[in-house]
Amino acid sequence: MEVTRDDYEKDDSKLLKDIVEAIKTAQFVAIDLEFSGVQRKTNVLGRKQNIRERYLQLKEGAEKYQVLQFGICTVQYDETEATYICRPYTFPLCPVTDPKWQMEREYTYQSSAIKFLSDNHFDFNLLFSSGVRYLSHEEEKYVRDKEEKAIGGIMEDIHIEESQEEFLKSVVNELQAWIDDPNPEYDFINITGPNNEINGYQKRLVHQVVRAKFPELVTMSRSKFIQVIKRDDEQEATVLKERKERSDYNIKKGIGLRYVFDALKERKVPIVGHNLFGDLIHLYRTFVGALPPTVEDFAAKIHEDFPVVCDTKYIATCEGHQSGAASNLQTLSDTLNALLYPSISLHLDHQMGANVDHNAGYDSFVTAKVLLKLITSYQSRLGEGKEPAAEKKAREGMVEFINLMGQYDPAHSDQAAAQGDELLLPPFDSRVWNGLKNRLRVNGTEECVVVLDTIDEDGGVKLLL
Structure with missing residues (x-):
């Protein structure tokens, strides 16, 4: 469902209430973003970047480039239909604020990003004509202070x-x-x-x-x-x-799309994304304000707001070697489509049309499907094993399965079709998620992963690098 300004901002519109209610009842929410550009990796002579250097690079990119689309997909299990009901939403972001506030935003576009999005039927005019407005918490404070004085x-x-x-x-x-x-x-x-x-x-x-x-x-x-x-x-x-x-x-009208972000934060709903580290940085910059100076500070704030995050990129590569191509979102989705369980359905009001590749709402839906099938595959290998080695063995088996499935047509695999029979998504506090949640894949760095949920002696979040 593409949400435009008229749909979202009507005084009598139920849409925002419906979205917030879907978030409140969701087992998890998958997200995806489309950007006006991507910060290029900085070369470090003789070595890979470390996580601290990559964060500063991504921080610079989030300060330069903008979020053009915000996609979310709420996921709730329907016991009557025995299926996971997915409700994807695509929000185009309008960069223009109320002229009375005299608050200009500088927009930066990367030529290669524009071409890529244009080739995938992205409507740039829609951002200005019908995009949903937004104010970050920092911008709202600025506007309220200015309005109060006026x-x-x-x-x-x-x-x-x-x-x-x-x-x-x-x-x-x-x-x-x-x-x-x-x-x-x-x-x-x-x-x-x-x-x-x-x-x-x-x-x-x-x-x-x-x-x-x-x-x-x-x-x-x-x-x-x-x-x-x-x-x-x-x-x-x-x-x-x-x-x-x-x-x-x-001002309430101007806050706009941030109400959706705030609902995610207040509900503390588990957040799922693919290659999630950069998306979280951009979300923070867009809806909260200035990014923290260090990756440690950023990780602590993210973990406070979102105690459970799941990166499908990390889960698909958590053990063993897997090529970058095999772990991209669409390839993973194509590979895992062979798994018949769990049943996943689009809500009737959220059916997708043609030309939806690289649409943030559609990609959030694909991410949701990938998580459900990844965890189902993992559970089928974990079984009832209680020994510590069982989890590592099950993760290795899941990653091996993904790699092997990528080498031939998964539709011909009876074994793949049987994986996950009658298994459902486990609660996020169960042992199934040990070593899988709150891990963010950061390829091309020395550490390759950020771990968000390690507690230090003072009870705060300690970032593992």
Whole structure:
């Protein structure tokens, strides 16, 4: 399901509530992102990068390139139908914020990324015409602070140029004469400049001089003049309340897609992705704010927000050697399609059309299927073995199975078709997940993996490198 701005932001729309409810009831949520570019690996003379260096490289990429699409797929087992119901959503992200906030975002595109996405039918115009808006937590704070100052009339004084001193003197005299007039013609006065023309700078000066010299007056900016009226505290309170309500409404609209991210975080739902390390970095930058300076700090924050994460890239390569091609998402999906169990179904409202390759929602659905079938395959090999070596042996068997299946047509394998018969996804706190969850594959580095759930002596997360 592709979610556009009109679907998402309607005041009477149930869509966001439905998405949040799907997250709350999900056993896990698979995610995928599409980017405007990918940071190239930095060459290190004579050796591979280490994890700390790779994090800084990916951090730089997340600060330069943007998330164009955010895909999630909620997964819930339906006991009546004996199948896993998948609900994939694709969210195009709109880069433009409310013009009143004057908060520009700089967008950077990598030519090769544009070509790749274009070749896969990506609609760049959709981002601007119908993309869902968003504010990170950091951006929301900036906007709220700015709005609070504007609503409260808190403006910094600006320098008064010598050429404007005579203009301001005439403004003060005009206002004082209006105040002193016992029977003014109107209950307001309009202030403009020479020849009935006033620019933005002069408007700021009028606001400034009235604040300083006439606190009993209120200024209101108009297109060609500043209107000044006498302060009415009751009316001011009403106007202030209306402004705050309007501002809060606009900010809530602007937060937009971040509500989905916040629901994932608040629910602490297990997060599943393929090659997840980079996606988590981009998610943090997009919906939280500035990235932590070190990989250790980043890992601690991610583990706090998402206590369970599963990287299907890591699970598929957890033991033994496997080529990069054999462990990419689509190849894994094609390989594992031979497994008949568990049953996996798309919800009727989430059917996919044509040209869905490299669509974030579709790829999140594929990731969900891969996890279900990987773990089913692993469980079928783990059996009832209790000895410590059983888990390692089962992981080796699963990886060997994936490698072998990639060498011939899996549709002809009776053994593959029987794998996982009647096995279901185990709870994430069961022994099945030992050594599989909270491991992120980072190929091309010395360590190759980040482990998120090791506890140090002080009870905090210690990153294993």
